[in-house]
Amino acid sequence: MTAPLLIDRFCGEGGAAAGYVRVGLRVWGVDNNPKLEARYLESGAERFICADANTWEPDEEPAAEHWSPPCKDWTDLAAQSGGDGTGWMLPHAIQRARASGRPYVVENVSNSRTRKVMGAALTGGLVMLCGSMFGLAVVADRWRLLKRHRLFLTSMFMWQPTDMCGGHDKIGVYGTGGGGQMTRGYKADLAQARAVMQMPWASRDGVSQAIPPAYSAFLGEHLMAELGALAGGAR
Numbered sequence: 001m002t003a004p005l006l007i008d009r010f011c012g013e014g015g016a017a018a019g020y021v022r023v024g025l026r027v028w029g030v031d032n033n034p035k036l037e038a039r040y041l042e043s044g045a046e047r048f049i050c051a052d053a054n055t056w057e058p059d060e061e062p063a064a065e066h067w068s069p070p071c072k073d074w075t076d077l078a079a080q081s082g083g084d085g086t087g088w089m090l091p092h093a094i095q096r097a098r099a100s101g102r103p104y105v106v107e108n109v110s111n112s113r114t115r116k117v118m119g120a121a122l123t124g125g126l127v128m129l130c131g132s133m134f135g136l137a138v139v140a141d142r143w144r145l146l147k148r149h150r151l152f153l154t155s156m157f158m159w160q161p162t163d164m165c166g167g168h169d170k171i172g173v174y175g176t177g178g179g180g181q182m183t184r185g186y187k188a189d190l191a192q193a194r195a196v197m198q199m200p201w202a203s204r205d206g207v208s209q210a211i212p213p214a215y216s217a218f219l220g221e222h223l224m225a226e227l228g229a230l231a232g233g234a235r
Contacts, residue, residue, distance in 0.1 A: 014043025
C-alpha cells in the first residue's frame with residue numbers, strides 16, 4: 001500500500017518534512033530557492049520542487065498539505081524591521097488550505113496578531129507548540145530546554161501538550177552567527193541548534209527558519225489518524 005502524500009509548501013531545509021516522514025507520510029517539498037534541494041532531501045523527503053509555493057499544483061493528488069508561509073511580517077519585531085512584504089501569504093495559505101478539502105496544517109509564529117488571523121479562520125484546531133513540550137534540550141553552559149513557540153491551524157482538533165518553559169533554563173534558535181548569553185536569553189550556536197532542533201543536516205539559516213521534526217511528527221500522527229478516519233468513512 002502506497003503511503004499518503006503530503007505537500008510541504010515553503011519547505012525550507014526540511015524540519016517539518018523529517019517529522020512527517022517519521023510517521024509514515026511521503027513528502028514533497030515546494031520552495032522557490034533551488035539551493036535548498038540537497039539539504040531538504042536529507043530530511044527523508046521524496047522530492048523537492050523549485051516553484052512558487054503559493055500557486056504550484058501537484059501532478060499527483062495529495063492526501064494532505066502543510067503550509068509554512070514566511071513569518072517576518074507577522075513577528076513582534078515587524079514594526080521595527082519593516083517586514084518584507086510577504087504578510088499576505090498567511091491568509092492566502094489559510095484560504096487555499098481550507099478550499100482544498102484535504103486535511104491540512106498551516107504554521108506561523110505565535111503571537112496575538114497571528115492568533116487573530118488564524119483564529120478567525122478556525123474550522124478545526126488551533127494549537128501552539130514549543131520545544132519544551134517534547135523534551136527538546138541540549139547542554140550549552142548547562143542543560144537547557146528549547147523555547148520555540150509556533151502556532152498551527154489544523155483541520156483536526158487535538159489537545160495541546162503542556163508548555164514546560166516556566167522554571168527551566170531555556171535556549172533559543174534564531175539569527176546568524178555564534179551563540180551564548182544574549183539580551184533575549186541564551187542563543188544556540190550552530191552545533192547546539194542542530195542538536196536541539198534534531199536537524200543535523202541544516203545550515204545556520206535553515207535551522208533558524210525551521211520547525212523541529214518533533215512538532216510535525218506530533219501533527220503528523222493526528223493527520224494520519226484523520227486520513228484513516230476519512231478512508232474508513234469512504235468505504
